[in-house]
Amino acid sequence: MYVYDVLIVGSGLAARMVAHSLPKGKHIAMLTKHSKWSSNSMLAQGGVAAVFSKEDHWSSHYSDTITAGCEHNDEQAVEYLVRRGPQLINELIRSGMRFDCNEQNEVLLGQEGAHTYRRILHAGGDATGKALVSFLYQKTEHRVDMMEYETVQELIIENGRCIGVRTQDEKGHISARYAQHVVLATGGCGSLYPYTSNTDGAIGEGLSLAYRAGAELADLEFIQFHPTLLVKNGCAVGLVSEAVRGEGAVLVTGQGERIMKGVHELEDLAPRDVVSREIYRRMFQGEQIFLMIKNVNDFTNRFPTITDLCEKNGVDLDRYLIPVMPGAHFHMGGIKVNMYGETSIPRLYAVGEAACTGVHGANRLASNSLLEGLVFGELAAKKMAEKPDDPIFPGAFSASLQQVSLSMPSKRDIQELMMSCVGIVRNASSLKRMVRLLEERLDQVEENIWRYDRETIKRIHMTTAAYLISKSAFEREESRGSHFRSDFPVSLPRWEKKQLIQERMNRKVNVIGG
Structure with a gap:
């Protein structure tokens, strides 16, 4: 039996930040279905947003984030993000992380869409994500048991608490891995679409794993398409x-x-x-x-x-x-969490793109995603460190059952359906048709999902994620941010939002630190 203090599913920036922020001495395991270097974080070009110039202020970054998010954001989470962000970036710089600088060794700041000021830090020109992941990997590689090419089939829930995951390796061997804390850092769902900036493995299985375990999800309809x-x-x-x-x-x-x-x-x-x-x-x-x-x-x-x-x-x-x-780029919705990454299931956490912290609202502000992974990955680690250990009493488990097969939609079928029915522009009739079609397929799935072969489990996760996104899009009867319904008007013109946000900024805002 494998038992850890913290088990992290995923190997991107948020996963690495959790490992980096945990106290030394914790037994940490990290597993991924592909290579440890395969993640959307590794592909992130744009940079990380943080207030560094004298002309800029956290309140402006806050306002820009709320405006881009169409006022659907969690204001408390946004404020913590933009205030903690510069402090955390400076801490990483002091510990050796290098961002692009000018000849005076001042950090170069770029401009991106919907930002009022230049506040985007880059590393390696347009390889910021890769630089950050590589830096945190070097900081944590001797503290983490890394398991590659191991697929999570399902979460193990005992007495309402998450105590581990059931996995399958490339050879088909099934294992049960237990931990005091389980973290889903599985990334986004861009590869549910035919045109995407995401890695091939970004199929939304974190949504499926959490949903099948009974965790709450939020804002799944909000999928950002990069222009x-x-x-x-x-x-x-x-x-x-x-x-x-x-x-x-x-x-x-x-x-x-x-x-x-x-x-x-x-x-x-x-x-x-x-x-x-x-x-x-x-x-x-x-x-x-x-x-x-x-x-x-x-x-x-x-x-x-x-x-x-x-x-x-x-x-x-x-x-x-x-x-x-x-093309499909970033999922603002995800597994519903509080600011500490805690889901509705005790001892189960979600961080990074798999989580819905509420900071992005209906449309993510450019370069806030790497910042989110860093800031809330750190907070989740601190929360885990505060909690005392609870005894783990795993139930009986046999991995010798004969695996069965199941006919599920292919990846290409799902991609074509998602683009035509749940793409950049949506409407009620296509969404309703999509929901019914996927419901019929999912009704065939047995409760013991781990009995299926790896490819079938992958298709079940994809079909489940596609169904959840489609159902959420059907139920939101408005056009807001990245969720555009041709049969419903935009909820509020952006020029009206600016005045509303400025009025809010003139009021006192609760501060959570920093």
Whole structure:
């Protein structure tokens, strides 16, 4: 029997931050269904948002986050995020993390959509996520038992408390792993869609695991589509960071028309849902959309990862035009947690994109995701460290049962359905059809999910996540942020929101530290 103090499912930035923040001496295990280096965090180009300039202030970062989130945010969580963020970044810098600096060794700050000031820190130009994950890996590798290519089939719940997970390795061997605290850091669900910036493994299994265990979920309908994924032969092949637009790039048609002129006051740096819908509208009319980079200074050195991506896919950067399209990027919803990562099931936590802390509201502000993983990963670790151990009494378990198969939708089938029914623009009839179809498939699934083979379990998790997202989208009868219903109007114009947020900022705001 495997027993740990803390068992972390996932290996991205939030998972690493939990391990880094736990007291020394804790027996920590981390498991992942792929390589330990496979995560959305490793692909994060844009950077991490934090107030570092003298002109900027936490209240402005707070206001920008609320505005982008269409006032659907948890205000207390947002305030903690933007106030703790700069302190935590400085602590990481003092412990050896290096961000891009100028010749005076001052941190360089980038601009991204919906930010009032330049407040985006980068590392390696456009490889910030990789740099942060690698840094925290070095800090924790000798303290963590790392298990790769091991799939979680289900959570183990005894007497209403999570005491572990049941897993299956590549050879089909089933194991029960127990812990005082179980952390779901499984990432997002972008790969439920055919066009995405996410890793292939981002299929929303954290949602399925938590749901099947009885945990509460929240805001699943809010899925952010990034406006600028590189296009090759009609397929999305990688992300082109919003930081490129922050440095002067603009969106144009093949005839050179700027598509965001007159659409939003921030034009090309408008919130991502606005930009994605406009590109989607233009593409639906048969136009091809490009990111024109002529005004970006020293593009190849400033964005080496994107340069390499373009060159590998045959894009001639001397023409200054990068073909782009929107794709699934980030899930604002997830497993419902409080500020300490605690779910509705005792001793079960969720952090990072798998969790719904409420900080992102209906639409995430650019570069707040890495910050969220760091800030709330730290808080979750501190909460675990405070709690005394409880005895674990696992029930009887046999792994010798004959596995059975089950016919479930393929990944491609789910992706096509999600794009057509639960994509950038949605409506009641397609959502209702999607919910009914997936309900019928899930009705066939047996309670003992671990009896199925690995591929079938993967499809069950995907189908469950797709069903939950579709049902949530059907039930939210309004258009708000990234959830756009063609049969319902937008809940509140953004120019009206600005005044409301300013009025709130003039009132006293409760402070949680820092």
